[in-house]
Amino acid sequence: LANSAVNAFPLLLLAGSAETHLIAKGAFQELDAISFLTPHTKQSLRPPSLDAIPDAVHNAYRTACFGRPGPSFIDFPADVIQGTLTSSNDLPQLSPLASAPTPSADETSLFKVAQLLKTARSPLIVIGKGAAYARASDCIGSFVSQTQIPFLPTPMGKGVLPDSHPLNAASARSAALKEADIVLLLGARLNWILHFGSPPKWNPHAKFIQVDIDPSTLGSNAADPALAIHGDLSTVIPQLQSHLSTWSYTPGTFPYLSHIQTAKDRNLAAAAKKASITTLPLSYSAALSAIESTLHALSPPEDGNIVYVSEGANTMDISRSIFPVSYPRLRLDAGTHATMGVGMGYAISAHIAYNGLGSQPGEAQVGPSGLQGARKKKIVCLEGDSAFGFSAMEVETMARHGMDVLIFVINNGGVYHGDADSRARWEELQQSTLSPGSAPSSPSEAGANPGLRSTSLSFGTAYQNLATMVGGLGIEARTIAEVERATREGWACGKVCVVNVLVGKGEGGKLAFGWQQAGPGARKSTGGGGGSGGGGEERREKGKGGRGAKL
DSSP: OHHHHHHTOOEEEEEEEOOGGGTTTTOTTOOOHHHHHGGGSSEEEOOSSGGGHHHHHHHHHHHHHSSSOOEEEEEEEHHHHTOOOSOGGGSOOOOOOOOOOOOOOOHHHHHHHHHHHHTOSSEEEEEOHHHHHTTOHHHHHHHHHHHOOOEEEOTTTTTSSOTTOTTBOGGGHHHHHHHOSEEEEESOOOSGGGGGGOTTTSOTTOEEEEEESOGGGTTOTTOOGGGOEESOHHHHHHHHHHHHTTOOOOOTTOOHHHHHHHHHHHHHHHHHHHHTOOOSSBOHHHHHHHHHHHHHHHSOGGGOOEEEEEESHHHHHHHHHHSOOSSTTOEEESTTTTOTTOHHHHHHHHHHHHHOSSOOTTOBOOSOOOSSOSBOOEEEEEEEHHHHHHSTTHHHHHHHTTOOOEEEEEEOSBSSSOSOSSHHHHHHHHHHHHSTTSOOSOGGGGOSSSSOOTTBOOTTOOTTHHHHTTTSEEEEEOSHHHHHHHHHHHHHSSSOEEEEEEBOOOOOSOOOOGGGOOGGGGGSOOSOOTTTSSTTHHHHHTTSSGGGGGO
């Protein structure tokens, strides 16, 4: 529920509860779920009778989807669940739910914003996942094409415009944030992922224009309420484009665009260099790049036939910049709430949404329309080993329902980083943990205390066996050639596949995150990145985290 609420996912949760006449008597698993969940949902209901259920479901569904999406909850007492109707005519007849309204902006606000944009020396558009929800790709594409303003997608705003778009500033994220003076936020919030809109990440003089369907979020943090626009993006963007008429951004003598291009070139060159290092054990960059090149040889991004699900610390942060997408709603990650363990559930949901249940590879797509390609989508999961462990048994669910999901577990033997690059070294540290009196030969490798860190996982865990034991395909890969071969085999096998990719342990050091700091220094990251989805880009742009420098 919290994940749904924070990410603005529409969710309808249905649950049962104790019989009505047993409330407050200590009934089996009795819980006042309405009181418990009301603060975390848009609506929580308990229908008192069978004939009240249709209205309850209708209202809860509408509330979850209209406005800013979020969770609704319906609690069904056991006596209602077990009740009977004398006739189906006793139920009220409801009309199909209409589409959510798309409010437009007032003309005064639009005029003010248009005039401000025309004065910008270094404008930037930030495209959030709200733009993907709003189905606003076409109008945003037209707006960017006319105005020629660079844009930066948030992690799940990727694909609203193709990652290959020449005005995409994602490869020069830091440079764009530091220089932007007028920022147009489209379905994005100035939360921790965007550093709250505050310096030193952002230009201290930047002005933020926020467009959002939810008026309660307007003007938050560094955003100016006087410049906020309440409305649906699919309606507001054409309005704003009309106010701008034929205006387009020209930098003149100001070096904003050249600075972005220079940063792009530098970061992409550094990323390519890191990806080319294929010594063993493989780095994240090398392993993920091999997966990317093989997948895109099988299905190019412009075909839109792959849905990526990613979670984990380094795995999510680094893969975000390596795997391009060309259409919206083709990438899911841990999101604003940075919730680990959601990947397998997301993969199952994506498979059902795009392919339905029981479809076979190559069959016509029966899910949502609007994406290029008539064939079914391939669901590809990029999982950190720790994140995968939270819900790994959902592999059995995939196998039982014939879902040909392709799962890569990037296995470094730990949360964020492992403790050893060899089994012998890991077992030495393990022995020190089990017998504290036996110190390892190099205690510094194990952190402040001898032995394995509390964030360590077993060395070389055979995650691929989870697929094998349920009739799927399990493959272990250690080299580039093995990763490429496993990717091709997993793509074609027609059943759930887990590829266990063993990589190096990564860099050691104390885990620290910018959002843990208090006071004025809270805006400065100290590294980390541990699955946050946004806290690791500073570390990577300094050349320490693999191909993630593309962020």
